[in-house]
Amino acid sequence: MLRMKLDSHSRSFWNRIHCDGTLLLGLLVLMVVGLATIYSAGGQDIALIQRQCTRLALALGVMLVVAQIPPMAYQKLSVYFYVIGIAMLIAVLVVGVSSKGAQRWLDLGFFRFQPSEIMKLAVPMMVAWYISRFNLPPRTWHILIGFVLVAIPTLLIARQPDLGTSLLIACSGVFALFLAGMSWRFISFVAVAASAFTPIMWIFLMQDYQKQRVLTFLNPESDPLGSGYHIIQSQIAIGSGGAQGKGWLQGTQSQLEFLPERHTDFIFAVFSEEFGFWGVVGLLAIYAFIVMRGMLIAVKAQDAFSKILAGSITLTFFVYVFVNMGMVSGILPVVGVPLPLVSYGGTSMVTLLAGFGILMAISTQRRIVSRE
Amino acid sequence: MPSPRILIKDHSAEANLFARRTFIGLLVVFVMIAMVLTNLYYLQISRFEDYQTRADGNRIKVLPVAPNRGLIYDRNGILLAENRPVFSLQVIPEEIDDLELTINTLSILLDIDKEDVSDFYRDLKGTRRFKPVNLINRLKPKEVALFSAQQHKYPGISVEARLARYYPYGSALTHVIGYVAKINKKDLQKLSEAGFEANYAATYDIGKRGIEKYHEEKLHGKVGFQEVEVNNQGRIIRILDFSPPAPGQDIVLNIDMELQQEAEKAFAGMKGSVVAIDPRDGGVLALYSSPSYDPNLFVHGISSKNYKKLLTTDRPLFNRATQGQYPPASTVKPLLALTGLEAKVITPESRIYDVGKYKLKNVEREWRDHNPWGHGWVDVTKAIEVSCDIFFYDLAYKLGIDRISESMYEFGFGDYTGIDLHEEADGIMPSRGIVKALFNLPWYIGDTINIGIGQSYWTATPVQLTQSIVTLVNRGRRIIPQIIRGNMQKDKVVVQAIKERRPIAIKDEHNWDIVLDAMYGTVNRKGSARNAFKGTNYTSAGKTGTAQLVSIAADEKYDASKLSKKNHDNAMYVGYAPYDKPQIVLSVVLENAGHGGAQAAPIARKMMDNYFKDQTFPEHQVIEYLGQELEELKLTQTELKPVVAQP
Structure with missing residues (x-):
């Protein structure tokens, strides 16, 4: 109903500033939920909220700026983005700054950033650009080249090592190929190949700490005070929330600091503890709303590039949600993925909203020759 | 490479394909949402109580x-x-x-x-x-x-x-x-x-x-x-x-602190112990082992320097009153006499002529009395009063070890008294079986003779000795000594019940009278403790003992100056008062101090004086011995030979 209202009353205004009001509404609701939960998880620290608000404002600003650029421009820039991104990933491996045992940062003197963030958008763009040049569904040959385009940054990021991000970036590329119409035969082939690849990855690619995470995930009680502690405490927080939750600011696991990484990666546990099962249902409904809006934008998009890109960004967004929730509730291993738009933190938020900016650009900037 | 851009694109086919794929993508999204919700349902609804308990376990500490x-x-x-x-x-x-x-x-x-x-x-x-x-x-x-x-x-x-x-x-x-x-x-x-x-x-x-x-x-x-x-x-x-x-x-x-302090004072510097028991209820009035030490040192952890000081040869940590195992010596003579009377091995009139020596037929060895000239005619009363060894050698010989052992075990020897202290030894009441078991030695007839004067393998703790006299004055009623009197509840003492064992069966009351009278004579007539209790306002009875710690050869004389201090005789005394209605029974053991009458009895006197200081008693006339005079029977010089066992 609200969406209808927005649509009927101010379509012209939202269109003029190239902002998808419906999508924005979903994002804003999510941000408010996030701020409330951060306030609770961070020990009612107002300074924390102020910093998060600043970040959100900055990210929303970036989103609006990105939304002003016509989708055609993205299509043209895709290759440059991709190539520059790859170059920076190589640079990171050579001259990058180490932190916590991984080399992910590039120091440009005045500021530091992670090139992998660029790739989160550059990879789906590149794949969408490449694949949309041909008639869809794509041929096996094109799909294979698409996989190579995905594999190069994936492996580079995995070398940093940052397995979580590399897998998510791979996902975004594969989603683009899937949406483009990759044949089911090929999909089954990839599934088989991936399962065959798993032991190879375990032996040759994964670091000890990554293996440990997986083992801990499989049996967290084996090390309840060590690496299993996060998962156990997180499950206790979620489970003890029950159906109704303990109430905002009332979660004992979070308020008494039994829960680690409360306001960042494990914020979903705080939310679940304080708002209960029904709160989680509500939160998932907001995410589902955003995803559905994103998919609608994709379906309505005018050209293949836009369709594929919008669909891939939306699906990847949900994969972030799923991976975070799965990790926090113990059905996936612990990978450092924040809960999109709810977790406290900056870098990934900007990338995320830039992605939504592209969605808005696709949604609001239509060429005159529209079939609609 | 052919031109990448294919000019004619089938837009509607592409759109359909894309719509299908989008739909599948959305389907996958909903499947993932369902997975998350299923897991959350499992955690938050199905296992809610389990996790709630665990969350409380985290935050609530008892x-x-x-x-x-x-x-x-x-x-x-x-x-x-x-x-x-x-x-x-x-x-x-x-x-x-x-x-x-x-x-x-x-x-x-x-x-x-x-x-x-x-x-x-x-x-x-x-x-x-x-x-x-x-x-x-x-x-x-x-x-x-x-x-x-x-x-x-x-x-x-x-x-x-x-x-x-x-x-x-x-x-x-x-x-x-x-x-x-x-x-x-x-x-x-x-x-x-x-x-x-x-x-x-x-x-x-x-x-x-x-x-x-x-x-x-x-x-x-x-x-x-x-x-x-x-x-x-x-x-x-x-x-x-x-x-x-x-x-x-x-x-x-049950402790009477004044009496306890009197004991500490009386022992000043000497090694030994005193145990005083109220025979009416078994309450331990005083229990002191000397030397002692300050328990407050241990409460906050004793320093190794102070602890070393306590590990001297005097062994202050050792509770002599309950753990010290001493040969009971002559203090058990009244009990042996009672056993003899009850077994009808002797009668109140039986007598021997003591010239200071005792012999068994066909045995080389001679046993001697502590009085080298003997006591002349001795009946059971005189034997207790003057602590005649020969009489008891003969009595023991006649009773045999089996009967003695059985009877003395009834008086509590060779077993824990049951006093409320974990630091207690059980002593040894020798029997053929026990000597075989403990020392792997056969029982010799000579051992039986020595049992008659409370020596041989026989050892008893001071609390056992006291308890045996409690049983004697109670005429077979066996009360277990207790230090605890009861609980203090709102300024009132709830006294605990008296604990007893199966009493000793009495065959003839008169036998008990004879023995108790002899202990009276020890203190009040010409007995071995007469000097120690002169002028008391209460009447007491008792028995002295002098425990030999090294065997002196038959032709040797005990000479304290030739023995190292630790081999000097232990002086012992058991006694009770007042004679007619006993209120206190006590035993005194003084290690390496010499003679019981001279050394141990005076400590018993001090204790009793302290205990009765606030009580008055009617004037007491010495009860004369009622038996027949022994001196009437004269013997010729040729009859003066050692008492020889009559099989």
Whole structure:
């Protein structure tokens, strides 16, 4: 109903500033939920909220700026983005700054950033650009080249090592190929190949700490005070929330600091503890709303590039949600993925909203020759 | 490469394909949402109670609160063991910037030795930074005052008080009350085996010896609990619930503190023990083992220097009254006489002519009396009064070891008395079987002869000796000695019931009269203790004993100057008073002191004088011996030969 209202009353205004009001509404609701939960998880620290608000404002600003650029421009820039991104990933491996045992940062003197963030958008763009040049569904040959385009940054990021991000970036590329119409035969082939690849990855690619995470995930009680502690405490927080939750600011696991990484990666546990099962249902409904809006934008998009890109960004967004929730509730291993738009933190938020900016650009900037 | 751009694109086919794929993508999204919700449903709905319990387990900690230990009083309400606050200096590390500097400044004000500091740094490592760590375990009262005045200068440092045991009478009561000390690993193991671990969760000390150990369960009380909410660091956020501990039971002992102190005074410097029991209820009036030591030394952990001092040859840690196993010597003669009379081996009129020697037919060896010239005609009464050895050699020979052993076992020899102390030995009441078992030796007839004067393998503890006389004066009623009198409840003593064993069956009351009269004669007529009890306002009865610790060859004479001190005879005395209605039975053992009548009886006298100082008794006329005069029968010189056993 609200969406209808927005649509009927101010379509012209939202269109003029190239902002998808419906999508924005979903994002804003999510941000408010996030701020409330951060306030609770961070020990009612107002300074924390102020910093998060600043970040959100900055990210929303970036989103609006990105939304002003016509989708055609993205299509043209895709290759440059991709190539520059790859170059920076190589640079990171050579001259990058180490932190916590991984080399992910590039120091440009005045500021530091992670090139992998660029790739989160550059990879789906590149794949969408490449694949949309041909008639869809794509041929096996094109799909294979698409996989190579995905594999190069994936492996580079995995070398940093940052397995979580590399897998998510791979996902975004594969989603683009899937949406483009990759044949089911090929999909089954990839599934088989991936399962065959798993032991190879375990032996040759994964670091000890990554293996440990997986083992801990499989049996967290084996090390309840060590690496299993996060998962156990997180499950206790979620489970003890029950159906109704303990109430905002009332979660004992979070308020008494039994829960680690409360306001960042494990914020979903705080939310679940304080708002209960029904709160989680509500939160998932907001995410589902955003995803559905994103998919609608994709379906309505005018050209293949836009369709594929919008669909891939939306699906990847949900994969972030799923991976975070799965990790926090113990059905996936612990990978450092924040809960999109709810977790406290900056870098990934900007990338995320830039992605939504592209969605808005696709949604609001239509060429005159529209079939609609 | 062909031109990448294919000019004619089938837009509607592409759109359809894309719509299908989008739909599948959305489907996958919903499947993932379903997965998350299923898992969340499992965690939050199905297993809610389990996780709620675990969350509470995280945040709610139950802290035990130690109960106050029960107090100990003597029978007249004198406090014997109390709880006094002790002060320790505690440091909360996180509240102090420079620990070393703070300790250095503190050491100007207070007495901190190097050991304190090294212990502090050791404890610091294993403790959370907001939890207090002891720097000084025991602050002197002066130091408490000194520090309290300057406390504002030392944030994060505080004086903490807890209650610890204090024994105001020190060494006078050590072997009765024992002491408490810090619970050690062994105690913990025992507590957990008994299932009492939880009750001791907050307790610092536990009874290690004496009454403190024996009545530990009574004295300890029940632990209380404080339910608190803590954060992940263990810091207490708030108190949720408090159930106070139940303090330990206050108990009253049968001990008469004045009498106990008299014992300490009487023993000054000498080794030995005294045990005084009220024969009417088995209450232990006094129990003193000399030398003793200050139990307060142990309460706060004894220093190795002080402990070494206690490991001397005099063995102050050893409770002679209950653990010392001595040959009972002549003190058991009345009991042997009773056994002989009851077995009809002798009659009150049986007599022997004692020339100081005793022989068995066909046996080379001669047994001698302590009086080398003998006592002349001796019947059972005179034999007890003058402690004639020859009479009892003959009696023992006639009774045989089996009958003696059985009878003496009934009087409590060779078994624990059941006194409420864990530090008790059972002594040896020899029999053929026991000697075989303990020493792997056959029983010789000579052993039986020596049993007649309480020697041979026979050993008894002073508390056993006292108990045997209690049984005698109670005419076979066997009351178990008890130190504890009862519980103190609201200023009233709830006296515990008398504990008894199966009484000794009496065959002829007159036999008991004969023996008790002979003990009266020992003190009041021409007996061996007559000098010690001259002029008392009460009448007492008793028996002396002089225990030989090394065997003297038949042709040798006991000469104390030739023997090292530790081989000198033990002086012993058992006695009771008043004669007609006994209120106190006691035994005195003086190690390596010589003769019982001369050395031990005077201590018994002092004890009895003290005990009866507030009582008056009617004027007493000496009861004359009623039997026939022995001197009437004259013997010719040729008849003067050793008493020879008549088979």
